[in-house]
């Protein structure tokens with residue numbers, strides 16, 4: 001049960017053992033009363049509101065703390081289809097195919113892990129054995145960087161709230177307490193006669209009591225105990241054991257069950273399925289024990305396909321269709337995979353256009369230019385392009401087609417890039433099958449991030465908005481995604497029109513023979529894309545937290561989106577399942593009295609698939625709070641599609657990541673540590689471009705962010721093949737890498753939220769800055785332009801880097817002196833030193849925020865970080881010093897020179913503020 005926020009100090013029961021956590025904690029207690037989404041109404045619910053009073057998890061049964069609660073009787077507005085279907089008859093966490101051998105293997109696994117945990121299991125048969133043993137052994141220890149010391153505080157004899165010893169007053173009969181007889185009590189109570197020595201004794205005792213009380217008052221007034229008391233409860237938990245406990249408690253069966261639930265039915269942002277899952281998420285957050293669980297509604301621009309609104313046809317001379325594309329996938333999983341959603345592009349333009357068909361390879365700027373060089377007229381034509389290539393953004397393919405004069409754009413998944421040419425296809429392999437379609441947004445996330453009509457401010461209902469035609473992020477020509485099964489027919493029809501394609505343009509679609517470009521005499525293709533467009537569609541983020549005990553206002557945020565184009569097993573529910581499993585475990589710890597030093601927040605974003613909306617609106621709405629108090633953001637999205645770990649993020653995380661990877665073993669690789677696997681492949685922390693919900697945190701409010709995923713060779717992205725069964729059988733059989741990711745993220749959360757000194761890698765930050773400045777200098781040197789001033793130089797940045805190296809070195813000294821004091825005082829931290837440590841942490845976290853430029857990147861001013869941003873012309877990729885590079889690319893050298901100075905000053909100031 002989550003404690004009330006004003007009651008944070010509990011008698012500290014020890015943390016449960018692995019057995020208890022798995023068998024007796026939330027896992028057992030809660031699976032029977034888990035949220036069952038409206039899908040349990042099955043087909044009867046089809047076409048009806050899922051949010052009627054029949055909904056079992058209506059607000060009336062679970063009071064919401066939501067700031068914008070949407071009552072159970074209220075439907076989410078806007079798009080209703082696709083409806084939801086059920087396959088969750090077995091309940092959320094049931095394991096439908098558990099065999100005896102699975103159970104045995106699990107038991108062995110648990111035994112092994114118990115040994116590794118080094119739990120003192122003496123008294124194993126006693127009722128309170130795990131708890132009392134832990135309680136005795138857990139001292140007041142804190143996690144210093146190398147785990148070298150324990151802090152020592154006087155042990156306070158806490159009552160054990162959840163265990164009884166059998167020998168205390170509870171077990172005694174009234175009147176028999178403490179072994180005092182009635183007689184002795186009577187003589188104690190008898191009033192002494194005047195002048196007796198006893199009177200002096202009483203007066204003396206009263207004076208002594210007053211003296212002691214006065215002394216205690218002074219102690220409390222001096223703040224010494226306040227500081228200690230604040231952390232007392234927390235410090236009954238040995239951080240090392242808490243870390244081991246979290247690591248060992250991640251349960252692949254639980255993760256599997258969670259994924260099964262979230263992938264059971266369609267839930268595109270803003271639809272009924274999405275709303276139902278928002279309610280389930282809210283309920284799960286509550287039941288797992290999170291505090292301040294909130295649903296947060298934004299009103300944003302979304303589009304949805306209409307029944308009969310889409311067509312891709314080859315037209316005959318009479319204008320009538322001679323062939324129509326199927327558009328939708330074959331039903332890959334039937335009822336089990338839920339109803340599939342229509343194939344369309346998020347944020348695509350409505351329209352009904354016809355023109356000659358041209359094939360343009362990957363649809364890059366260069367590809368369209370090449371067509372023109374080949375003498376092919378692109379004006380008013382329909383572009384057929386393939387997914388992939390570089391840049392790979394689907395939005396840029398459409399935008400460049402628009403700029404090249406095309407009337408519409410079709411994007412298909414080619415088997416040479418993502419299909420049978422590469423390997424086995426879904427449902428048996430990772431690649432896209434013949435009928436698989438990659439849905440996805442075509443809004444330009446490197447231009448505008450979040451709701452395309454409210455760039456820069458939170459899209460609350462009453463806020464002003466742009467008109468769709470005013471948004472720089474929206475394309476002006478219609479587009480649709482296609483399976484190669486449909487593209488094949490189109491490609492066959494342009495044979496011998498135009499010219500044979502340039503080298504490298506032929507894809508892997510079978511039975512095409514020679515590939516041709518098409519030309520203005522190609523068969524006419526119609527692209528119809530009439531849709532519902534909603535400017536104020538509600539979407540729902542869900543938040544919950546564990547309030548920190550030392551600095552509750554400082555927060556570590558873990559986020560993952562919930563909306564999905566199809567079942568979403570990989571994107572996003574590999575991340576959802578891991579995040580919820582962590583919430584379950586942290587919820588249990590919280591219920592047992594544990595709290596971190598800083599607040600941990602868990603967030604389920606909506607609308608990520610439409611330009612990262614939910615997270616961006618939240619950040620824009622809470623801009624100041626996050627700049628002041630946001631310490632770190634960890635993102636989980638397409639978290640597991642294979643076994644190779646990738647991490648992208650701020651250099652702040654480098655040391656911590658490597659340290660944690662050392663402590664996690666990969667069972668598939670004979671227990672090799674993730675660190676060894678990382679080193680073997682020369683793993684490096686990659687840069688953050690755009691592509692998921694970290695963007696607003698890193699680039700708008702300067703919160704150091706990290707995105708983590710175990711990748712495979714491919715996954716059937718955004719298609720109806722991204723099912724639970726695919727994940728279960730192909731993506732991550734046994735949910736091994738989900739489990740490892742849970743261990744990794746669990747550890748990172750603990751280190752970030754509960755280490756006395758925030759484990760940020762300032763030294764790596766300054767080294768990385770030096771490297772990126774050198775790269776910028778080399779790049780500038782390569783730029784050829786008549787407008788480039790002869791003496792153009794990035795020297796101001798190099799000078800700023802020099803300053804910052806000194807500032808960071810100076811700043812880091814404090815940590816060493818703090819460690820020295822703690823050692824010399826035997827682990828005791830006086831209140832004043834604790835306050836200084838908190839200030840030190842705040843300065844460290846503020847460093848990234850100080851790297852923001854309020855003016856933003858010219859022409860895309862939402863992005864404010866001077867060091868990082870998405871590449872303008874390749875948004876998935878990172879850009880270092882984006883404002884300077886954008887300006888140079890625009891051939892505006894004078895402005896670039898000013899920006900070099902400006903960015904250098906911002907970096908210098910950030911360094912100075914560390915130590916001033």
Ligand SMILES: CC(=O)N[C@@H](CC(=O)O)C(=O)N[C@@H](CCC(=O)O)C(=O)O
Pocket residue numbers: 440441442443445571608609610611612637638639690691692876
């Ligand atoms: C690079 C990529 O594929 N990103 C994934 C999610 C991830 O795990 O990073 C993705 O699908 N992102 C969305 C972003 C939403 C948008 O385009 O507006 C995508 O469609 O690329």
